[in-house]
Structures are given as structure tokens and as C-alpha cells.
Amino acid sequence: MSTSPRYRFAPSPTGFFHVGGARTALFNWALARSTGGTFVLRIEDTDEARNRPEWTQGIIDSLAWIGIAADDPHFEGPLFQSEYADAHLAAAQRLFEAGDAYYCEMTPDEIQTLAKAEGVTGYAGWSRDLGLGPGAGRVLRFRVPDGVTVVRDQVRGDVEFDNDTIEDFVLVRSNGTPVFLLANVVDDMTMGITNVVRAEEHLPNTPKQQMIWQALGHRPPVWAHVPVLVNDQRKKLSKRRDKVALEQYRDEGYLADAMVNYLMTLGWSPGEDEIQPWSMMEPAFRLEDVNLSPAFFDVKKLGAFNGEYIRMMSVDELVQGCDPWLPVDWDRSRFAAIAPHIQQRLVTLADAPGVVDFLFIAEPEIDEASWDKAFAPEYAVPLLRNLADAYETCDWDHATLKAVMETEMETFEIKLGKAQAGTRVAVTGRAVGPPLFEALEVMGRDESLRRIRQALATLGG
């Protein structure tokens, strides 16, 4: 029997991978790797409603994206809860035979009615001593013992639950299937899980699970409940209201490294500099340092992290990274030429095409407000005309183009900032964009002049 710790990540397949789940997985991964332990992936696929084979692959792909690779020696799985149904039921049978569980044939409606009549909140153990055996329509309930259950939590310390406040909960449904509470415990037991690190929402379940562990004669794992991720309303992130799918962020051009780094800073601090590579965070992460309050998942800050990571890329990496977001017919070498000039202007990789589209579109849309503003000054049209003439023959590199502009603008006694405005709008259609002369260089003389002449024609010049 190995003594190295075994962590586990146990998502239920729902068709998308929740960012909160990603953070939990990352915490488990860091711990498993830094302790020489194992990260067990268990797919909790016992709910009929959520069980599609392709969802599992989605989970594996998402984990791989954030660096949790199925071929890493610390990775084990995926294991499927549905394949352990026999073990769940066998455990239930043992619990029944030992007297730790009993059958109950009250329906939810009957329970509600009786509870109301007696002025209690829920099921009050009415069938405890009826000595019922298994049978159609009967559920198996756990016989909650008297006393206090203390959950030792690595993040929160000892949490006490008075057993009086815990009702005899259902272990096996009337249709014979085990509920999550039981399946989860039995799986952790059979998979040799030593450490359970999961979200805080599971804390109220924990005393129940711990009682099952003990009734089954095992020492419970070390628990750790990390705070949930919340939205701007301070509510638990929900897929209905919030953007929670990891895949969506990936598709919107967020980098995996940035996402991983950001997620790790929610509830934990990697130290003086919050921008840190996984190789630094993995060994530094400790549950004892995890915060206890819910953390707001701030997309704006994620964007700031993403920008940082984009700026850290080499130009080659940037060009490669942007590729999926570029229309297929765009000239890649042309994009590569402008790429270094847009690097510090991107929040996501998906922003790239919008910043440089004028280089690839025959007739970029002209922003009217920018046009009006740029050509309002009296010098604007004559300057553009003079510039067009000079650009016919000069060398075509950004330094020369800039020098020519500086010469031409002298006549009007204006600064470069103002002088370039008209040309920018004429060529790119917008008032903002990558550095003008670099863009002109990439665009080439013919197309640049065509657009300038076209603008002059429109201006009646």
C-alpha cells in the first residue's frame, strides 16, 4: 500500500467545463504533483440526465488545455462512477446489515405532511425502528448517531456539526439506485483517496460523508473546502447568468497560461508578483494559505493577465497563436509583418483581426466621425495632396515615410500627431490603430496611394 497522497477531481459531465471546476482541478493538480502524489479523475456520471460520452472528452480536453495532462505520471483516470454501482450497493447492504441504515417507505409527500403536522422541518426518523426490510418503494436511510461530528478541514480548521441537526438521509433511492453521497464516499474509498479538495458548497455534506466512512470502518480522508467563485452580485457563478465555460474563454482568445495564473490567484496569492509561471506556483501552493471567503471572478482582471501573457510571447508565438482567429484568405506573411506592432494592443488573441483588418480588406469601412474630425482642419486636404505626390517616388519604408510626412507638415506648422490623422483615416478608415508608417510599409505603395487618392477624390480635392 502506497503512502503517497491521492487527490481526486470528480466533475459530473454537464457539457461544458466550469471555471470554478478548473480552479479546483488546478489546486488538486498542484498538490498531487508537488507531493509526489496522484491526481485521480473520476467522472460522476450517475445522473441519467447528464451522461453523454462526448462530455467526458470535453473534460479531458479542457484539463489538458490548462496543463493537466492525462499522460502525466501523476494523472490517473478517467474512472467512471457508473462502473462502480455494484460497490455502492454492496456498501449499502453492509450498512443495512450492521444496523447503520434502515428501510423507510414514506414518500416525500407523506414526510412533508407529517413534518408539518408535528411542526418539524424534515424527516424525523419515523421509520427508524420499524425493522423494515428491502422492498419496492422503500428507500434506505442512514441512521445518524447521536453526538457531534467534527470535520477537520485543512482550509477552515475544525468544523463542528451537532448530529441532531442532520436528518437520517437517503442512501439508496426507492428505485434501487445509490445517491451521490454514498456513491461519492464509496468511490473515494475504493480508489484509495486520501485527500478531498473541493468547493465550499460541499461542506454541509461532509459530516454525512464522514459518518458513512466511519460506519464502513474506514478513516475519512483529509478534507479541504476552498471558497466558491462568485459573480459581481456575490452569488455563486451560475451557467445561466454568468460566463463560466472554460471552452468559451479559450475560444475568445484567452491564453491557457493566463487563465491558469489568474485562477490560481483567486483565493490564494503566489507571492510578491502575481504574474507567475505554473512551475513557480505548483511547488508554492499550500491549502493552509488559501483564503476563506468567496472570490469574484473578474473578467477584466483576467483580461489584464491575458495582455501580460500576450506581451510575453515571441512574435512567432503570437503569429501562431492568432492564426485560428484570422480569416483563412488573409495573407499570413503580411500578418506576420504587422504582428510585432499590435502585440501591446491586444487583450485577447481574438482582438487581432479587428486591429489589422484594413490591411486585408479591399474597402475598409470609413468611420464617419473620425473622417469628419481628421479633415476638418484647413491644412488637412492640402497636406494629404502634397503627401500623396511625395509618396509616389520616395523609398517605401516606415522611416522614410515618416521623414517625408515630417517634411510636408512643416508647411502647416503642425505636429506629427495631427499631421498623420488624415492619412490614417484615409488608409485605415479609423482614427486609431497600429503605428501608421509601419502599417503603410506593410500595405505597400500602390494600395496606400490608391486609398489616399480615393480619399482626396471624395474630399473634392
Add this chain to the structure above:
RNA sequence: GCCCCCAUCGUCUAGUGGCCUAGGACACCACCCUUUCAAGGUGGCGGCACGGGUUCGAAUCCCGUUGGGGGUGCCA
């Protein structure tokens, strides 16, 4: 309702009784730089929820209040 958890700038956090006049980051504002926009630089705004204790000394320990959150299923 009941059970449980939590509480430092708007947000994410550092802080584990004296190093705190509470530090950093995002956001915001100003200025600098500048070829627009960014990026970068400098500065600014802004916080220990409240009330009691304990202590020579409390953001740090204890109690209460208030406020948030989570859980209360024959879902996972």
C-alpha cells in the same frame, strides 16, 4: 425557518499581537513619454463592517451585532 462558512481599498490579495502612517495588483483619475491607440513610467484616489472585551500594545485573539455567502432533494 434551521445548519454551516465568511468579513482588509470598488475587485483580487499581503498581513498570523509591536516591522502598519495597512503593502501590491486590477479598475479609475492625473501627468510624463509618444506617430493615433496601446504599452511603459510617475503620482493620486481608495480599505481593516460595527460594538464590546483581552493586552503595555490589536487588522491580527475572544464575544456579540450587522452584513454577505453556501447548504438545506429519492441532483451531483
